[in-house]
Amino acid sequence: MAAPHQTRRHDPLTLEVVQLIGEAVARFHAEYEEAASEHALTGAQARLLSLLALEPLPMRRLARKLRCEPSNVTGIVDRLETRGLVERRSDPGDRRVKVAAVTEEGRRVARSLRESLNFARAPLAGLPEEQRVALRDALRVMVGSYGGGGGDGD
DSSP states (O other): OOOOOOOOSSHHHHHHHHHHHHHHHHHHHHHHHHHHHHHTOHHHHHHHHHHHHOOEHHHHHHHHHHHHHHHHHHHHHHHHHHSSSSSEEEEETEEHHHHHHHHEHHHHHHHHHHHHHTTTHHHTTTTTHHHHHHHHHHHHHHHSSSSTOOOOOO
16 A cells, blocks of 8 residues: 655755745735735735736635635625625626626725735845746745645636
8 A cells, every 4th residue: 555645854954944934924924914904904805805806706716715615705795895896797608607806996905905015025026036936936836736736726
C-alpha cells in the first residue's frame, strides 16, 4: 500500500519561511480589515466587492471563492446592495440564474480599497524584477499545490 504523498520539511530555512509567510499574511489581513473599515465595510464585504469588481458572478461561485455558505453570500450581497455598491442581474447565459455585479460606486470603492493596500508594495518595489518573478512563481506553486488550488474549480 503506497503512502500518501506528503512533504514534511522541518529544516530551519523551511520553518523560517513558513513563519515569515504567516507574518506577511497576518499583516496583510490586518491592513485589509483596516482598509475595509475605512469604507464602513467588513472584511467579507470588501473581499466580495473586490471579486465582483473583476466580473459579475453567480452567488454559488461567490460562495466557493469566499469558501462560505451561499446563504452567507446572500446576506453580504443584501447589505452591499442596500448601500448601492452591488446589484443583482439576470445571467445573460441563463436568465434563471442571478448574478451579483458591482455598480459604478462599488467599482470606485473596490478601486479605493485596492489602492490603499500598501503593506507589501514598497518592499516589493525595492526588489529586482528577477526576485519578484521568483517570489511570484514560488507563491503560485504554493497556492496551486494546497488542497486543490487557490481557485474555485470553475
